[in-house]
Amino acid sequence: MPFAVYMLGLAVFAQSTSEFMLSGLVPxxxxxxxxxxxxxxxxxSAFAVGMVIGGPLLAVLTLRxxxxxxxxxxxLVFVLVHVLGALTSNYGVLLVTRVVGALANAGFWAVAxxxxxxMVPADARARAMSIVVxxxxxxxxxxxxxxxxxGQQYGWRSAFWAVAVLAAASVVAVLLSLPDDRPETSGTSVRSELRALANRELFVAYAMNALVQGGTFCTFTFLAPLLTDVTGFGAGRVPVMLVLFGVGAFTGITIGGRVADARPFTVLFCGMTALTLGWSLLALTAGNPVMVVLLVFIQGFLAFGAAPALTSRTFSLAGNAPxxxxxxxxxxxxxxxxxxxxxxxVVIEAGLGFRAPAWVSAxxxxxxxxTVVLAFTLHRRKAEKNHHAPVPVRTP
Known part of the structure; x- marks a missing residue:
């Protein structure tokens, strides 16, 4: 695996830390x-919205x-906005830095x-993406x-400074490791790029991705009140459980990246089935501490274990528009x-309790x-159509 892929993973680590760290810094x-x-x-929320807008927009602007x-x-933009965020005492300025930082993060993700x-052969795409993700x-x-x-020891600004330092180190790492080449698409127009993306299978893949992430973050966002109010854990156990989810996620994405290239549909079908059952089981057994500990690890493993297959399938369908x-x-x-x-x-505000997000995830x-079943059906029809297509006869 090229060293540059690992350096991209380092940069993603710095940016993802910024994206998620506010959960512990809000008060x-x-x-x-x-x-x-x-x-x-x-x-x-501003960061998430910036990510949605920034991905396609900055992909187009930097296509050449x-x-x-x-x-x-x-x-560099990411570094600067975090320095500004660490220095400002104005909420409005901080909000703007989060949006701009999200735009930069989204653009980085699209290109990275x-x-x-x-940088890798087609049969190693899932493994490469497992390293980046x-x-x-x-x-x-x-x-x-x-x-x-x-944040607890030195104030919330210190966390922003730490992210700025990590991102600055990533600048150096990318400069030293990544070749200064243009993407294969640099000679084509944006219109032709968009035409390459006009693919039903690709839109199914995007829907699959959104549903998996939605299910994952629905429960993850409200995991703390589920653990304290339903399972009965003390507040001090919550960070440990969040780390356990992360360990499961890291293990899953490492293993998923090694098997997804060979059998993507098997990974996706088994993963989605197991995730659905797992979220349902978590909702049913949330009062059992042993089951909750096991399921927090397992669901992190399954949710991120499917990520390499999801991302590599997207790029295999995208053709010349990576x-x-x-x-x-x-x-x-x-x-x-x-x-x-x-x-x-919504379901919590409706009075359905802290188990309800797990049912939504299911x-x-x-x-x-x-969508996996639909994707496989479309894939098989396409393969059959190509198999039965007449072979053109060349005249001498």
Whole structure:
């Protein structure tokens, strides 16, 4: 595996730490900037919205840039907004830095995903993506708890400074490891890129991605109240359980990346089936501490274990439009990231209790399972059509 792929994973680790660390910093930010908890929480929503918009938009704007140039530019913006965020005492300025940081992060994801799969043969795409996406799981295991610890010891601004330093180190790593080449699409127009993405199977893949992520983050967002109010764990156990979920995610994505290239549909079908059953079982047994501990690890393993198959399938369907495919994949991921917690909040506000988000997750992954069946049906029809297509006869 090229060293540059690991460096892209390092950069993703820095950016994902920033994306998720606010969950532990919201009270401190609210108190320091004299805003409500709800307003401070909007910083997380603003980041997610910026990711949805930024992926496709910045993929188009940087389509003709060299990949190294685009990645370095996005990382430099990311560094600058975190420095500004650490220095400001104005909530409005901080909110703007989160949106701009999200745009830069989305652009980085779009280009990095295409760069990673472009550096390896077709049968190693899932493994390459498991390394890049693995930066996100490492952020859950180490980055987010580390940011929370920094915030407790030195104030929330120290976490922003730490992310800025990590992102700056990623700039150096990308400059030294990534070749300064242009993507294969650089000689074509945006219109031709979009035509390459006009593929039913590709849109099914995006829907699958959004449903899986929505199901995952629906329960993950409300895992803390489920653990304390239903399972009966003390508040001190919650960070440990979040780390356990991250360990499961990292293990899953590592193993999933090694098997998804050979049998993508098997991984997706088995993964979606197991996820649906797992979320249902969590909702039913949330009062049993032993079952909850097991299921938190297993669901993290399954949710992220399917990620390499999801992403590599997107790029295999995208043909000659890897950067735009990466942009829309980033948008689909974050649509799920927004929709899942929103649906979870709706059922909790409706008085259905803290088990309800797990049931919502089960419904969303059941929907993802249906898209796997649809994707396989379309794939088989396409294969049969190509098999029976007449072979053109060349005249001498």
């Amino acid at each position: 401190a930010i609210a108190g320091d900037l004299h805003v409500s908890i709800g307003d401070a929480g909007l910083l997380t 840039w060299s990949r190294r140039r685009a990645l370095v530019a996005f990382l 995903a295409g760069a990673a799969v472009g 693995g930066g996100t799981t490492l952020a859950c295991v180490a980055g987010v708890p580390g940011g929370a610890l920094l 950067t735009l495919a990466g942009g829309f994949m980033t948008a689909a991921f974050n649509i799920g990231n927004i929709a899942g917690p929103w649906f979870g909040a 419904v969303m992954t059941a929907g993802a399972l249906a």
